Amino acid sequence: MVTLLFFGRLRELLDCQRLPLEITSTVDVASLRQQLADKGPHWQEFLSLQHALVAVNQTMAQEQTLINDGDEVAFFPPVTGG
Amino acid sequence: MIKVCTEDFDLGLLTNELRKKSPQSGAIVNFIGLVRDINHGQSVSKLFLEHYPAMTEKVLTDICSRAKARFSVDHIDVIHRVGELDLNSQIVYVGVSAMHRGDAFNCCEYVMDYLKSEAPFWKKENQHGQQIWLDANPTDVAAKARWEQ
Numbered sequence: 001m002v003t004l005l006f007f008g009r010l011r012e013l014l015d016c017q018r019l020p021l022e023i024t025s026t027v028d029v030a031s032l033r034q035q036l037a038d039k040g041p042h043w044q045e046f047l048s049l050q051h052a053l054v055a056v057n058q059t060m061a062q063e064q065t066l067i068n069d070g071d072e073v074a075f076f077p078p079v080t081g082g
Numbered sequence: 083m084i085k086v087c088t089e090d091f092d093l094g095l096l097t098n099e100l101r102k103k104s105p106q107s108g109a110i111v112n113f114i115g116l117v118r119d120i121n122h123g124q125s126v127s128k129l130f131l132e133h134y135p136a137m138t139e140k141v142l143t144d145i146c147s148r149a150k151a152r153f154s155v156d157h158i159d160v161i162h163r164v165g166e167l168d169l170n171s172q173i174v175y176v177g178v179s180a181m182h183r184g185d186a187f188n189c190c191e192y193v194m195d196y197l198k199s200e201a202p203f204w205k206k207e208n209q210h211g212q213q214i215w216l217d218a219n220p221t222d223v224a225a226k227a228r229w230e231q
Contacts, residue, residue: 060200074202
């Protein structure tokens with residue numbers, strides 16, 4: 001089981017803050033995006049590479065970063081603090 | 083000192099604390115970011131700041147570690163507020179003490195440039211009663227890039 005988190009505009013657009021997800025084997029970020037795109041057209045658009053950054057266990061991740069059981073994966077828009 | 087909180091801060095107190103723990107420093111540079119009333123031509127009446135609690139302090143700590151490795155500074159203090167903020171409120175504080183002012187100025191800018199493009203905070207503005215999530219600003223990306231040349 002991995003825990004998916006969504007922040008900022010993404011959290012509102014997807015109407016989802018936290019989503020537990022069963023994974024059967026280790027996947028990378030790119031295939032997780034693909035898997036989530038199956039949840040609907042909104043998910044496909046909003047979780048696309050240009051709209052959503054990804055952090056795995058609170059560290060910025062790349063498309064090839066591997067996700068293991070127990071990991072926390074966060075999707076969020078480009079940051080706007082300061 | 084790195085802190086993410088909802089409460090306001092007092093620049094005078096923070097500067098004194100930084101000064102007292104930096105007896106070897108000859109310079110302190112402070113930066114404060116504020117909620118302004120106009121953004122991209124739209125009037126703003128309030129700001130809401132969201133963050134990713136588990137990640138925020140980790141990223142800020144990492145930015146400060148990199149800054150300390152790059153510049154000759156004694157201490158870096160960072161405070162970033164979250165939650166609902168009124169116009170003219172203080173959002174962020176960066177205080178740097180160093181032996182010489184050049185490193186203090188550069189380090190303060192470096193920390194802010196990386197904070198703005200790496201720390202997981204998101205601003206939502208109230209513009210004429212509408213809640214608008216802000217987009218990342220391309221000038222912030224350019225500001226960070228100059229440290230990577």
